[in-house]
Amino acid sequence: MAVLPASPGRANRLRRWRMLRFGAFLLVILVGNGPFAVSWTAARYERWRSHRPDYMRSHGRWDVVADSGTRSIHAAMLHTGKVLLMAGSGNDQGSFDAKKFRTVLWDPIANTFTDVHTPWDVFCAGHAFLPNGDLLIAGGTKKYELLAPASPDGKKHEYQGLKDSYLFNPVTERYEKTGELNHARWYPTLVTLASGLVVAVSGLDGNGDIDQGNTELFSSASGTWDDQQDLRKVFPTYPALLLAGDGRLFFSGANAGYGPASVAERQPGLWNLTNNAFQPVDGLPEPELNETAGTIMLAPAQEQKVMFIAGGGVGDTQVATARTAIVDLDSPAPRYQRGPDMSRVRRYPGAVILPDDTVLVSGGSTGYRARDSRVAEIYHPDTSSFTAAADPHVGRDYHSEYLLLPDGRVAVFGSNPLSDDNTFETRVEVYSPSYLYRGDRPKVISAPPRITRGSMITVASSQPVTKVRLIRPGAYTHVTDTEQRSVALPIVQQTAGNLTLEVPQNPNLLPSDWYMLFVTNGAGVPSVASWVQVG
Structure with a gap:
């Protein structure tokens, strides 16, 4: 038997009945699961809003791109374009006891992760880049803390540091052993100086006590650490230290982890490594709240x-x-x-x-x-x-x-x-960032792979640009990145896409290392970086 189509009046009544039934269903869901439903609706709306072109042009966009499977404690941007993620035992007592130490290399372009053999517990070490692009890593974990009442004497025992020191070679993608530190360190800070030497300070020692001002310098030529008896400065652990233009180290007052609350050890200031003099820098608002703070040298x-x-x-x-x-x-x-x-x-x-x-x-x-x-x-x-x-x-x-x-x-x-x-x-x-949604990006057509301080260089760009920056790659841990800086290359002349640029002469301002060279157009849109080595 053929089924006749419903009359228009009947069809309208059916639609109204279905809408009322669906509305009643939604009401039950909202009454019974109000917070979940509201959260679900808000999340959907936020996703829609955050992907609108006008929103991204003003606010940028975040994307979860991968799962490293690694408890990364340290991360460093290598001049090969890969990112070194160091975990060591990863704040896990079980991994420490089993000597399961981990490092992985992330390739952002291929979005792949490669395991790297890790010969010691790099957990909570310090690191700094050498002029050739190798990453120097020193210190680490000798022993995990014991919390009362688990410890035999019923007292808390702090973490203990190591004297281990290694280089990570970005080309071979392997760790290479160097001479050991003179003083065991856990939560230390390393800074590369204009000379290419690396200074190491602070940390908990091999007994879990705060280092009492021992300073040492690493020489890549000899691969050894030399104790500096005439340089003594007590810092809290992971002090935020930056190389200033006059060669002194600026302690911002920020730190992470451990240290006495006394004013002397937390006083910001400029430390002279030639005579151990320390010039206090005052005026920090709320100076009692300087732990777990961030520090950054502004551009340029x-x-x-x-x-x-x-x-x-x-x-x-x-x-x-x-x-x-x-x-x-x-x-x-x-x-x-x-x-x-x-x-x-x-x-x-x-x-x-x-x-x-x-x-x-x-x-x-x-x-x-x-x-x-x-x-x-x-x-x-x-x-x-x-x-x-x-x-x-x-x-x-x-x-x-x-x-x-x-x-x-x-x-x-x-x-x-x-x-x-x-x-x-x-x-x-x-x-x-929002600048990636504001039109065509300029391109670095050509740039010298190696540049010399105090020289003039020529860079070719696909568009007219208003600024050129050399940005040193970061090596970040515990709110601390001692080397991140953006150095301006003044534009002397710009003709038909060719830029004549002046390279600063001061090695304290522009230490030898690999840098990312960005050109930025008048709309504030930067290029993809070209890697150059400053020497």
Whole structure:
């Protein structure tokens, strides 16, 4: 029997009945699962909004691109274009006891991970790049802490440091043993000087005590560490140290981990490595909240302005701040001036300098390894202000790392919270800044692979540009990256796509190393970087 079509009136009644039934179903869902439904709806809306072209042009975009499967504690951008992720035992007592130490290489282009044999526990070591691009890593974990009452004497015993020292060779992709440190170190800071020597300070020693000012220098020519009896300076662990234009080391006052709360050891200032003199730098707002803070040298490095970012109280207090402060190291009497506050308080903020001279500040937590702050902002040095960036999908706090990639994006790794289920974050998330959605990018057609300080060089660009920057690759751990800096190459002449550029002469400003050379057009859009070696 043929089925006759429903009359228009009947069809309308059927549609209304179905809509009412669906509406009743939704009402039941919302009443019974209100928070989940609202969250689901908000997440869908946020995903739609964050992928709109106009939103990305003003805020950028975050994408989870991979899972490294690695508890990365340290990350370094290599001149081969790969990223070294070092975990060692990864803050895991079981892995430490089993001597399961891990390092992986991430290839951002192929998005692949390769395991690297790791001969010691690199967990919580220090690192710095040598002039040839090798990464020097020193220190590590000799023994995990014992918490009372588990320890035999009922007292807490701190982590203990190692004297181990290795180079990571980006070409062979292998660790190479060097001479050992003179002093065992856990949570140390390493800085490469203009001479090519590397200074190591601070850390917990082989007994778990804070180093009492022992300073040593590494020579790549001899592959050995030399104790410096005349250079003694006590710092808290992982002190934020930057090479200043006059050759002194600037201690911003920021640090991570351990150290006495006394003013002397946490006083910001400029340390002279020729005579051990220390010039205090005062004016830091809320100086009692300088632990787990970030430090970054603003662009261009020629201006010698350093930014102090957020931070918290000493130890495991939940107190945190949103303040920033800026100091001009070229001033005859450098002194911090308060900068703009961020949108919320943070400990462990991630800070990365971008090719357009702005700074991405992201992640962190609102307390001591507490709730992750899934908020990102952009600092604009020309107006001394923050603007909102797209919010990351993954929260990051303790043991997280932030690196600028050669394509102008920022890759983020790690996170080791104490809250929730204490799951170590192994996903890799990448931030694409807003400048990547503002039209065609200029291209570096040609650039010399090696440049000499004090010289003039020629770079060919596909578009007219307004600025050229040499950005040193980062080596990040525990809110500390001692070498990240962006050095301007002044444009002397620009004709038919050929740029004549002046290379700064000061090796304290432009230490020998591999750099990413970016050209940026008038719309603030940078090129993909060309790797060049400064020597």
